[in-house]
Amino acid sequence: MKISTVKGTNDYLPKEAALRDYLMDQILKTYQSCGFQRIMTPVIEDIENLDKSEGGENLNLIFKILKRGDKLEKALEAKEEKELSDMGLRYDLTLPLSRYYASNKDKLLAPFKCIQIDRVYRAERPQKGRLREFYQCDIDIIGTTSLTAEVELIITTAQALKNIGIGEFKVKINNRKLLKAILTTAGFGAEELDSVCISIDKLDKIGLDGVKNELAGKGYAAASIEKLAEILSTKPFTLSKASEICPEEESLKEIQFILESVKAVNSELEIDYDITLIRGQGYYTGTVFEVESTKFRGAIAGGGRYDNLIGKFLNDSVPAVGFSIGFERIFGILTDIGYQIPDRKKQIAVIYEEKDFLPAMETAKNFRETHNVALYVKPKKTGKFIDRLKEQGYDGFFIYGQSEELQLIGD
Amino acid sequence: MKISTVKGTNDYLPKEAALRDYLMDQILKTYQSCGFQRIMTPVIEDIENLDKSEGGENLNLIFKILKRGDKLEKALEAKEEKELSDMGLRYDLTLPLSRYYASNKDKLLAPFKCIQIDRVYRAERPQKGRLREFYQCDIDIIGTTSLTAEVELIITTAQALKNIGIGEFKVKINNRKLLKAILTTAGFGAEELDSVCISIDKLDKIGLDGVKNELAGKGYAAASIEKLAEILSTKPFTLSKASEICPEEESLKEIQFILESVKAVNSELEIDYDITLIRGQGYYTGTVFEVESTKFRGAIAGGGRYDNLIGKFLNDSVPAVGFSIGFERIFGILTDIGYQIPDRKKQIAVIYEEKDFLPAMETAKNFRETHNVALYVKPKKTGKFIDRLKEQGYDGFFIYGQSEELQLIGD
Numbered sequence: 001m002k003i004s005t006v007k008g009t010n011d012y013l014p015k016e017a018a019l020r021d022y023l024m025d026q027i028l029k030t031y032q033s034c035g036f037q038r039i040m041t042p043v044i045e046d047i048e049n050l051d052k053s054e055g056g057e058n059l060n061l062i063f064k065i066l067k068r069g070d071k072l073e074k075a076l077e078a079k080e081e082k083e084l085s086d087m088g089l090r091y092d093l094t095l096p097l098s099r100y101y102a103s104n105k106d107k108l109l110a111p112f113k114c115i116q117i118d119r120v121y122r123a124e125r126p127q128k129g130r131l132r133e134f135y136q137c138d139i140d141i142i143g144t145t146s147l148t149a150e151v152e153l154i155i156t157t158a159q160a161l162k163n164i165g166i167g168e169f170k171v172k173i174n175n176r177k178l179l180k181a182i183l184t185t186a187g188f189g190a191e192e193l194d195s196v197c198i199s200i201d202k203l204d205k206i207g208l209d210g211v212k213n214e215l216a217g218k219g220y221a222a223a224s225i226e227k228l229a230e231i232l233s234t235k236p237f238t239l240s241k242a243s244e245i246c247p248e249e250e251s252l253k254e255i256q257f258i259l260e261s262v263k264a265v266n267s268e269l270e271i272d273y274d275i276t277l278i279r280g281q282g283y284y285t286g287t288v289f290e291v292e293s294t295k296f297r298g299a300i301a302g303g304g305r306y307d308n309l310i311g312k313f314l315n316d317s318v319p320a321v322g323f324s325i326g327f328e329r330i331f332g333i334l335t336d337i338g339y340q341i342p343d344r345k346k347q348i349a350v351i352y353e354e355k356d357f358l359p360a361m362e363t364a365k366n367f368r369e370t371h372n373v374a375l376y377v378k379p380k381k382t383g384k385f386i387d388r389l390k391e392q393g394y395d396g397f398f399i400y401g402q403s404e405e406l407q408l409i410g411d
Numbered sequence: 412m413k414i415s416t417v418k419g420t421n422d423y424l425p426k427e428a429a430l431r432d433y434l435m436d437q438i439l440k441t442y443q444s445c446g447f448q449r450i451m452t453p454v455i456e457d458i459e460n461l462d463k464s465e466g467g468e469n470l471n472l473i474f475k476i477l478k479r480g481d482k483l484e485k486a487l488e489a490k491e492e493k494e495l496s497d498m499g500l501r502y503d504l505t506l507p508l509s510r511y512y513a514s515n516k517d518k519l520l521a522p523f524k525c526i527q528i529d530r531v532y533r534a535e536r537p538q539k540g541r542l543r544e545f546y547q548c549d550i551d552i553i554g555t556t557s558l559t560a561e562v563e564l565i566i567t568t569a570q571a572l573k574n575i576g577i578g579e580f581k582v583k584i585n586n587r588k589l590l591k592a593i594l595t596t597a598g599f600g601a602e603e604l605d606s607v608c609i610s611i612d613k614l615d616k617i618g619l620d621g622v623k624n625e626l627a628g629k630g631y632a633a634a635s636i637e638k639l640a641e642i643l644s645t646k647p648f649t650l651s652k653a654s655e656i657c658p659e660e661e662s663l664k665e666i667q668f669i670l671e672s673v674k675a676v677n678s679e680l681e682i683d684y685d686i687t688l689i690r691g692q693g694y695y696t697g698t699v700f701e702v703e704s705t706k707f708r709g710a711i712a713g714g715g716r717y718d719n720l721i722g723k724f725l726n727d728s729v730p731a732v733g734f735s736i737g738f739e740r741i742f743g744i745l746t747d748i749g750y751q752i753p754d755r756k757k758q759i760a761v762i763y764e765e766k767d768f769l770p771a772m773e774t775a776k777n778f779r780e781t782h783n784v785a786l787y788v789k790p791k792k793t794g795k796f797i798d799r800l801k802e803q804g805y806d807g808f809f810i811y812g813q814s815e816e817l818q819l820i821g822d
Contacts, residue, residue, distance in 0.1 A: 001457075001459065001460050001463060001464075001510070001723050001724050002457050002459065002460055002510070003510055003513040003514040003724050003725075004514060005452070005453050005510075005514075006453065006455050006456065006457055006498050009453035009455055010451075010453065011450070011451070011452055011453070011511050011514060011515060012450060012451040012452075013450065013515060013518055013519075014448035014449065014450055014519075014525070016451075017448075017449045017450050017451045018448075018449065020451065021439075021449060028432075032756070032783045033779045033782075033783050033784065034775075034779070034783075034784070034785075035758075035760070035775070035783060035784050035785025035786060036785070037425035037428075037429075037803070038425065038428045038429065038432060039422070039423060039424065039425055039428050040421075040422070040423040040427075040428045040431065041416070041422050041423075042416050042417065042420035042421065042422070042544050043454065043530065043544065044417050044420055044474075044532075044543075044544060045417065046412075046413050046417055048412065048413065049412050049413055052412055053412075063455075063476050063477075063498075064476065064477040065474050065475065065476060065477070065500075066474075066475040066476070066477050066495055066496050068534055072492065076490060076492065079487060079490070081483065081487065084477055084495065085477050087417050087474075089476075099412070099413070099414055099416075100422050102414040103414040103415060103416075103422065104422060104424060107424055108424075108425075109787075109799055109800070109803055111787075113785060114425070119454065121455075123479055132455075133453050133454065133455060144788075146765065146788070148765075148768050148786075148788075151768075151772075152772075152786065155772070261768070261769065264769050265769065265772050265773075312412050313412050313414050314414075345443070347446075349446070354557065354559075357559050357562075357672070358672065358675050358676065361562075361563075361566070361676050362676075364445075364446070365676075368444045368445070371444075372443045372444050372445075372446060373444065373445070373446050374445075374446025374447070374524060375446060375559075375563065376520075376522075377555075377557070377559075388520055389520070392448070392520055
């Protein structure tokens with residue numbers, strides 16, 4: 001039998017699991033303090049829901065579950081790959097949420113402000129920092145077009161990051177409608193916009209020349225490409241620059257409102273308009289945002305408005321906006337810097353000779369009112385065992401029949 | 412798109428999710444206070460590990476994940492069902508733990524006392540109370556044959572159940588070795604024992620006559636069946652009765668030690684030997700135990716010793732024993748009796764006119780030091796909205812620009 005985990009998934013040692021628990025708990029508590037309610041949805045979704053969900057690239061990364069019994073036999077005869085599976089593992093928490101809302105909306109507050117902290121799955125090509133099983137920490141506000149929803153999500157997400165010791169970051173914000181208006185002004189056709197966005201999204205990786213080459217390769221007009229290149233090379237490309245290009249565009253005001261409101265609520269928060277911010281999902285319709293760690297580089301949270309996704313489950317159209325913390329990135333950063341959990345409950349060992357099991361249990365019980373207490377039979381090499389306890393983060397020990405009081409293990 | 416969850420899985424509303432969170436948190440904290448350390452393992456396991464794991468009936472209930480890309484194409488040509496999947500969803504937490512221990516043992520304390528609280532999957536025929544996605548709460552002690560491990564697991568599990576308001580239950584205990592010795596004395600052959608156990612396991616459902624008929628149908632000797640029937644109809648069939656049948660059997664002492672030690676540590680705990688207790692898994696080797704709710708009927712926790720499972724991953728044999736709380740049964744019971752979470756953080760709403768968003772945010776921020784605070788725009792029918800808040804478990808509200816102080820919502 002194989003002792004390693006399957007590719008792209010991890011086992012977590014006790015110290016790692018303790019940090020993960022702590023971080024998820026802190027994020028949950030911050031979200032709850034800001035009035036969001038936790039919900040839970042299944043990891044497994046109907047395969048059709050997943051396939052039709054406009055998840056962009058992620059649709060190619062779905063883990064599919066094999067049909068069972070007679071249905072599988074029939075499917076095998078048909079020899080059609082599509083027929084083989086009836087369910088799949090979710091690739092994000094937004095699609096399950098949309099289904100959930102459609103199914104339960106009469107039992108929920110309106111607007112509905114909710115939390116999901118849970119696992120998602122993507123069949124990524126395994127590489128450093130890319131997991132196939134990972135956690136996301138999402139908050140969403142469903143049922144309002146008011147931009148106060150965007151403001152609340154940004155303020156809450158920033159607070160959660162601060163509460164877990166991720167202090168230095170900036171929020172970037174863009175709007176799909178504004179970006180499309182700018183690209184249209186540059187001369188791109190309506191049917192070209194999504195493809196142009198995909199190329200712009202690679203700016204970080206392939207540089208401006210790379211983006212220009214890719215667009216030329218796609219056969220777009222040279223004049224439009226030049227115009228876009230000029231915009232992308234304007235630094236900083238501010239909101240007022242955008243407003244010079246398409247002064248009538250309504251979404252300019254949307255960004256303006258969000259920037260001003262966030263600043264008014266939390267003046268210390270760094271937030272800026274960024275024309276190059278795309279966010280991959282096909283379902284975003286308006287605002288998109290991302291948090292970038294200025295200390296550790298890279299995106300640590302992202303989200304946006306998806307006003308049409310829930311409508312796919314209902315006859316009604318239902319506006320919605322969400323923000324998701326990339327938990328694994330946060331966990332990686334804090335592990336790398338040796339982050340210590342503040343104020344955790346003290347953990348000690350009661351060490352005993354086998355014959356003293358019952359009275360040692362009694363001793364442990366007394367310590368348990370204030371400590372986490374593990375019982376261990378006294379090993380031959382007690383000193384070595386104490387070293388192991390220290391490695392595991394134990395704070396002290398008590399040797400039954402020998403210690404007069406708790407012995408602390410120093411750092 | 413389909414708005415319901417896939418068969419055998421559930422969405423949880425905010426109040427339900429809050430109860431689930433609370434229960435898992437209480438169970439976790441109890442386990443930790445007794446010196447167990449939480450670990451985390453992936454939901455996905457290698458399909459071969461699952462297939463070879465001696466999980467009994469559960470091996471027929473594995474959700475398999477379809478291969479992807481070239482590998483899938485090759486498998487489709489072979490048209491062999493077995494070739495189609497490379498991974499599967501775990502059906503319990505014991506198999507992943509065994510793999511985990513084999514992989515990480517040098518980094519762990521010995522004996523290793525650990526917690527897993529997590530999801531498992533079984534492709535059960537959906538029926539009331541049988542879920543396909545559900546949680547288990549496991550504690551295990553790996554690396555010792557000492558029966559103090561069994562005692563610690565029983566004491567800790569009982570404490571966890573008590574801490575979440577499940578007060579009335581009894582612990583049943585049996586031992587595979589003793590049961591096999593008794594059956595051998597009754598005249599069954601070594602190769603017949605597993606099959607006889609499967610029939611005994613149905614005693615609750617089909618009664619003694621049912622068991623006798625089933626065994627006769629399997630073609631076993633009438634004399635052995637009669638002898639077994641006599642034993643099974645002896646009420647109570649005590650440990651001293653068992654000792655009359657096979658006085659030399661070593662495992663009699665094992666059960667005796669566990670019963671006496673548990674009583675010594677917690678005299679209030681009801682615990683008894685039960686010859687009819689089987690527990691289905693093929694991997695159990697010695698002690699098996701189960702907690703039965705005396706108030707709500709049915710098993711709410713179960714486990715046993717599995718001294719050979721980890722050895723399948725290592726050259727070494729490694730003894731181990733575990734106890735698992737069936738979370739969904741507990742959640743069902745507490746939901747049915749309308750269990751209220753004690754001492755939860757108060758949840759309030761700050762209600763405001765759209766124009767007052769920024770000062771309302773400020774008001775909310777002040778309340779957040781002591782409360783969970785949600786912001787809502789004042790709806791036309793405020794009274795109706797307050798009723799909705801009450802339904803959702805809110806404790807109070809504050810209308811910005813109108814309330815002088817927090818208005819409590821009565822029960």
